[in-house]
Amino acid sequence: MACLGMCGQGDCTVLKEEMSKDSVIANIADDLGLDIKQLSSRKLKMVSRASERYFYVNLDNGNLYIRERIDRETLCGTEASCFLTFDAVVENPLNIFKIKVDIQDINDNSPQFYHDKIIIEINEFTLAGARFALQSSKDPDIGSNSVQTYKLSDNQYFTLTENVRTDGSTSPELVLEKPLDRETQDTHELMLTALDGGNPIKSGTALLNIIVTDANDNAPVFSQDMYKVSLKENIPVNSTVIILNATDSDEGVNSQITYSFIERSGNLHHTGIFSIIPNTGEITINGNLDFEVTKNYELSIQAKDGGGLVAHCKVLVEVIDENDNAPEISITSLSSPILEDSAPGTMIALIEVHDQDSGDNADVDCQILEDVPFNLLSLDNYYKLVLRNPVDREKTSSYNVTIVATDRGSPPLSRKLKLKLDISDVNDNPPMFVKSTYVAYVPENNLPGASIFSIHASDPDTGDNGKIIYSITSTITENLSMSSYLSINIETGVFYAQRSFDYEQNKEFTIEITATDNGSPSLSSNATLIIHIVDQNDNAPKILYPSLDIGGSAVFEMVPFASEPGSLITKVVAVDADSGHNSWLSYHFLQVSDPNHFVISEHTGEIRTLRGFQEKDMVNYKIVVMVKDNGNPCLSATTTLSMIIANDFQQVVPKLNNQPKEEETQNNLQLYLVVALALISLLFIITVMVVIISKCKQPKPSAAFSSLTTNLYPPIDPRTFSMYSDGSLPFPYSYNVCVALDSTEGDFTYMNPNGNVPVENLIDADNAEQGSECITEASPIPDQVRFSAFKPN
Secondary structure (H helix, E strand, O other), X not given: OEEOOEOOOOOEOOEEOOOOOOOEEEEHHHHHOOOHHHOOOOXXXXXXXXXXXXXXXXXXXXXXXXXXXXXXXXXXXXXXXOEEEEEEEEOOOOEEEEEEEEEEOOOOOOOEEOOOEEEEEEEOOOOOOOEEEOOOEEOOOOHHHOEEEEEEOOOOOEEEEXXXXXXXXXXXXXXXXXXOOOOOOOEEEEEEEEEEOOOOOOEEEEEEEEEEEOOOOOOOEEOOOEEEEEEXXXXXXOOEEEEOOEEOOOOHHHHOOEEEEEEEOOOHHHHOOEEEOOOOOEEEEOOOOOOOOOOEEEEEEEEEOOOOOEEEEEEEEEEEOOOOOOOEEEEEEEOOOEOOOOOXXXXXXXXXXXXXXXXXXXXXXXXXXOOOOEEEEEEOOEEEEEEOXXXXXXXXXXXXXXXXXXXXXXXXXXXXXXXXXXXXXXXXXXXXXXXXXXXXXXXXXXXXXXXXXXXXXXXOOOHHHHOEEEEEEEEOOOOOOHHHOEEEOOOOOEEEEOOOOOOOOOOEEEEEEEEXXXXXXXXXXXXXXXXXXXXXXXXXXXXXXXXXXXXXXXXXXXEOOOOOOOOEEEEOEEEOOOOHHHHOOEEEEEEEOOOOOEEEOOOOOEEEEOOOOOOXXXXXXXXXXXXXXXXXXXXXXXXXXXXXXXXXXXXXXXXXXXXXXXXHOOOHHHHHHHHHHHHHHHHHHHHHHHHHHHHHHOOOHHHHHHHHHHOOOOOOOHHHHHOOOOOOOOOOOEEEEEEEOOHHHOEEEEEOOOOXXXXXXXXXXXXXXXXXXXXXXXXXXXXXXXXXXXXXX
16 A cells, blocks of 8 residues: 655644645655656556546646546544545556545534524523523534534523533533513514634524413433444335333323424435334335445434424434345456467456455456467456467457456346457458459449449458558550549558440440558559440431431422332331340331321331322321330431322312311421412413413513513412411522423422522433423522422332
8 A cells, every 4th residue: 555645654634625636645656666768668557446436647747636526424424534546557567556645624614504593492490500402513524623612692680501422422402590480471583503613713693583472391301312223224214213212201292292302413314214103203214225334323303392392313324235246357458459479477357356345255356268379367356368379360369258256245246248259360461352343334424433243352361451452553454544534442452433434435344453561571462444335325326218318308209190009109217326125126106197198117217108198188198207216215206208199299289279178277387388389380370371472472582581581470469468478388499390391291399599500309310311491590489398209119
């Protein structure tokens, strides 16, 4: 046992309570003879159940400091001595020093009476010299700092004296100096003051209210002024502690005694562990007793008769310890993992055992349950766990050790502590991949920065020896900068795409990955990763024929009226830049004016007639064809065709004029087309007639044509054209009027707005060779209409 703050020959200075936080108590290094420079390396530490709350050690200077304010009364109550103990443990070599700090009381508490007002009833016939017991004042301090004297305020009837009990404590008594006269004064109020012996002196007061009553000759008397009772801490609730008996020689109401607590020590007043039956004086247990919390209780009892006279006694309750606490076992120091080459006898752990009970109930023995290469060596309240035999990590990487602490109580109680002791490792294993070659499939159009694959290697080593770093060491794919396509997380082995892949550009990547551990020296291994780019349906079909013009207008196809069922009218041609299933195309009618006349091949895009045409059928059919691929989701493109049913162009106009009005109202565009064709037909007939007449009258064609150029249009009411003033029939367009030798071969073509290049030439090549004369003039034909000829294969 070491005492701190040595001041003389074996004398220890005491630590005063209520010292401020961070005050220096002593220097542990000097008192224990330790080198201050070695305190950190030797791992000096405090081991205690309670003292660590109040003290701490600075390893830089060896000073012991106060962690928080110490209240002696809270720690030890009214006990004569108060100590805080802890163990100072140092390692290399191991030494354990027991430190005992004596806490000295200071006068930090004032005396206090249990009741601020004390009522005493005294008969007016009481003789002078009579004594009346008063309640004592309590002061949590001890020695000279506790209550020393009592004083009574000046008066002519009463004086104060002190009664010394058998335990050495004192209580005040009131002495009647001369008889009282109730008729003169029926009450007396005096001030009772309790003074301690501290410096400075502190005091507490209570008001004495003395009531003068009629005769009550005798006060209650206890058989003894102090009772002692011993109780086991596991005594059941509501058990009887003691039955007090006070006697009174009076009769009637004056002999009826009532028992009550005057004061209660410690925390008894708050918890109500004890209760007393007022009429019988029986004291019972209301709560559980705990030897480890409170070992002794002091109860002050008052017996009061019906006339107001009282008697006092004390009941001292001693709590007897029972083996109700299992040992506590904790690790003070632990060295883990254990080096593989550690020598037998090496200390692995320092274990502290503690039992809150006392006597044999607090004696503890420890042992190891498993058959492991370790031993336990006893050191007072400590045990050293040492290595008994060499260990080999390649055989056993860790040991589970169970230490059992058992006390010597009856019945004995025990507690277990489980330790897992790992064995250290050397770097003798390289990282290993599960496979030498990995294959990953990544869809194209992936999000840049997204993870696409994860690779993993394992290393049976531990710590830095088993920590693996991944890297891309080489790229087998030529002419590619892999860093612009892929990156790898060096810790997790997760691959991330640096950009979005395009199957049409790169279909495959081959790279080599290296896994390197962090040992010294480091070890590594390699694996190959092949990344296949999976095609996605990211390209819509592109229609090559029929192709839309710049304005996006529909394509017109001339269908012979005499076409047989199954005749090929035209063919939609489309391509898809994707591959595989994504490039498989199918053709469907999305919209058709009459689905009974045409059919399209789903796989080839060929449009054929479904049945023959009749005179009552429409002359113009609008067909919207959708081409979609086989992707998921599928992509599609559409094109619009207009089918003109006629054997030649001259048959188009009458048929258009004979269409029912309900057909015209279906679509404004068809209405405009019919009107435009009707006007063109009229102009054409007038032109032919003018040309024939001119040929008959004028021998020179040039003059005829000159006349035709200036007189092509007959006088027409301007109101006739006002209905087309919305721009659906713009005149700036040009057309060619061609007159063939055969009237059945007459045809015309529309020109581009500049009048130079025809958009479509509907004149058959054979007929063109036979000769014809064409006249170019402004035409009111809408720019949405375009005629073409298609010759089936």
